[in-house]
Amino acid sequence: MPILSLHEVTKAFGGLVAVNRATFSVEPGSIHGLIGPNGAGKTTLFSLITGFYRPTMGRVELDGEDITRLSTSARARKGLVRTFQGTVLFSDLTVEENIANGMLAESSSPWTDWLFESPASRSSRQERAAAIMDYARLSDLRNVGAKDLSHGQQRVLGIAIALAAKPRLLLLDEPFTGMTASEKNRLAEMLRRIREDGATIVLVEHDMRTVMRLCDVITVLNFGSVLTEGTPEQVRRHPEVMAAYLGSAA
Ligand SMILES: Nc1ncnc2c1ncn2[C@@H]1O[C@H](COP(=O)(O)OP(=O)(O)O)[C@@H](O)[C@H]1O
Ligand SMILES: [Mg+2]
Incomplete structure (x- = not known):
C-alpha cells in the first residue's frame, strides 16, 4: 500500500487553479521527486498534503486513511512532517x-x-x-x-x-538551494541514510542533477496538473518535460 496517495486534489485561489486534479501515490521507503517549473504548484501541493490548506476538491490519504480533514498537528502526530522553502529557524x-x-x-x-x-x-x-x-x-x-x-x-x-x-513521511521543499557542491553531496548522502532508516521522502527540487541521481520515482507537475511520472530515466526522456521547462524559461 502507498504511504501517501492523492486523489484529484485541487486548490483554487480565486480564479487561479494552483493545483488541478493531482493524482499520484508515494511508495513507502522511496525518495519521490516532485518537479516542475516555477509556479507549477509544488509548494501549494505540500501545503495541501500537510494540511496548511484544505483542498477545493479531492482527497489525501496516509496509509490508506483519509486525512483530508485533519489539522496540521494531527497529521504531524501521524509522522507527516515538512520543511519550508527558505529556512525557518530560531536564529538566536x-x-x-x-x-x-x-x-x-x-x-x-x-x-x-x-x-x-x-x-x-x-x-x-x-x-x-x-x-x-x-x-x-x-x-x-x-x-x-x-x-x-x-x-x-x-x-x-x-x-x-x-x-x-x-517523521515517517518527510516533505522537503528545495532543500539544496544555495548549497555548495560539497554541501549538496553531504545532504544527498544524509537523505539516502534517512531512507535507509525507514522514512519516506518527497523531494521538491529544481536542481535536476540532484533530483535525477537521488529519486526513485519522479512526478512532474505543470500548471498544477500531473504531466507525467516515472523513473528519472523515463522522465528525462519525456519530450513534454523539457518543453515545460523551456516554456517556463521563455
Ligand atoms: N496563497 C496564495 N494565494 C494566491 N495564489 C497563490 C498562493 N500560493 C500560491 N499561489 C499561486 O499558485 C501557483 C502555484 O504556486 P506554488 O505552489 O508556489 O508553485 P511552485 O512551488 O511550484 O513554484 C502560482 O501561480 C502562485 O502564484
Ligand atoms: Mg515552491
Whole structure:
C-alpha cells in the first residue's frame, strides 16, 4: 500500500487553479521527486498534503486513511512532517536548542511537557538531541548560534529539526538551494541514510542533477496538473518535460 496517495486534489485561489486534479501515490521507503517549473504548484501541493490548506476538491490519504480533514498537528502526530522553502529557524538559539525545540513539535501538549518534564525525560531528550546532531553531522556546531551557520548548514539544521519530530513521511521543499557542491553531496548522502532508516521522502527540487541521481520515482507537475511520472530515466526522456521547462524559461 502507498504511504501517501492523492486523489484529484485541487486548490483554487480565486480564479487561479494552483493545483488541478493531482493524482499520484508515494511508495513507502522511496525518495519521490516532485518537479516542475516555477509556479507549477509544488509548494501549494505540500501545503495541501500537510494540511496548511484544505483542498477545493479531492482527497489525501496516509496509509490508506483519509486525512483530508485533519489539522496540521494531527497529521504531524501521524509522522507527516515538512520543511519550508527558505529556512525557518530560531536564529538566536543554538543548533542544540533548535533541535530540542523540534522535539516538542511531536508532542500533543508541548507546553505542559516542557514545564512538567521529568528529569529522566529531560535527559532522554538531551540524548535524542545528541543523536540527531550526530546523524546530521552537526555535533561540532551544537553551541553555535543558528544565525552564525553557513547557509548550507542552516538548511541541514532545518532538516534536523524536522527529524526531531520523528517523521515517517518527510516533505522537503528545495532543500539544496544555495548549497555548495560539497554541501549538496553531504545532504544527498544524509537523505539516502534517512531512507535507509525507514522514512519516506518527497523531494521538491529544481536542481535536476540532484533530483535525477537521488529519486526513485519522479512526478512532474505543470500548471498544477500531473504531466507525467516515472523513473528519472523515463522522465528525462519525456519530450513534454523539457518543453515545460523551456516554456517556463521563455
Ligand atoms: N496563497 C496564495 N494565494 C494566491 N495564489 C497563490 C498562493 N500560493 C500560491 N499561489 C499561486 O499558485 C501557483 C502555484 O504556486 P506554488 O505552489 O508556489 O508553485 P511552485 O512551488 O511550484 O513554484 C502560482 O501561480 C502562485 O502564484
Ligand atoms: Mg515552491
